[in-house]
Amino acid sequence: MTDVKIRVRDLYKIFGSNTTEAQKLLNAGHSKDEVFAKTGQVVGVNKVSFDVNAGEIYVLMGLSGSGKSTLIRLINRLVEPTSGAINIDGENIAALPQAELVKWRRKRVAMVFQSFALMPHRNVLDNAAFGLEMAGTERKVREKRAMEVLGQVGLHTYAAKYPHQLSGGMQQRVGLARALAVDPDILLMDEAFSALDPLKRIEMQTLMLSLQREQKRTILFVSHDLEEALRIGNRIAIMEGGQLVQEGTAHQIITQPANAYVHKFFEGIDTSRYLTAADLLDPVLNGHSYNGGPRVPWSTPLPEAMQIVLSINEPVGVFDAADQLMGSISARSLLVKMSQEARHV
16 A cells, blocks of 8 residues: 555645635636636635655646645645645644644755755855754764765765855755755755756756665655656646646656646657557557567566567567557557657647
């Protein structure tokens, strides 16, 4: 059974003084723009529900103004919800009194921002240890822990340097180390790598994935970049107008986009590498030409399926999890599907 770490139900955030009327309009089916026109209230998040499993990277995507950054801030109540439930390990964080919330934040959750948010008058070691200092950890203990996490992000030799002496990528590593130093259950990352140049961005993604393989934290990661989401996310949730319009694995999002808004994210991206054998079936053959020859499971990745299909002169059977024939792949269907995905036809 999957262990659900975060469970969000019917979560709203409306900015303004007349939230009751605005929420009534939302529930009646009005859009955020219509609500603003009628009430002057700004809708940040509109009746969002989702689960995040323990140890997964869950990516929130959307265009500017879609509500993704507001949503991640609702999780640790940097933004107060208008209504709804945020259950973490069965505890409704949305209902915690302020004093208990502060204690919970210090022990359970950490956040990494786009802007690095380092203190310029503190060196790297003190920046990395800052969260522990705020929690009352004594100096020797917090400095030892800070050095450990600086080692994890490859910056232990820079402990005495100051932020202005570091590159952007190195500053973001310090921000990540500061978050990891408190050993949080949950890591919230809001456009954490978007201020970096493309090469540094990929470097930070690689570092995060490497740490995640070892530490298995629950990570909510906000991004507007589909390539980034596809690379790092176990699952992806796409937001539009304050609503969650689709969630799923990279494969599900790409092969079954919910609407034109979701599909638009794929422009300029070759999504063929996310295909599996089940996506490559030849509709002309419909399995009838399979005669007991080569076969592959439905989940076989494209590169492996392609190698098999192009090495022989007969259709390859595709079988589902119950070992039932789904259909056949031919060289024709393989090339047609790859071409369609590469061009997003």
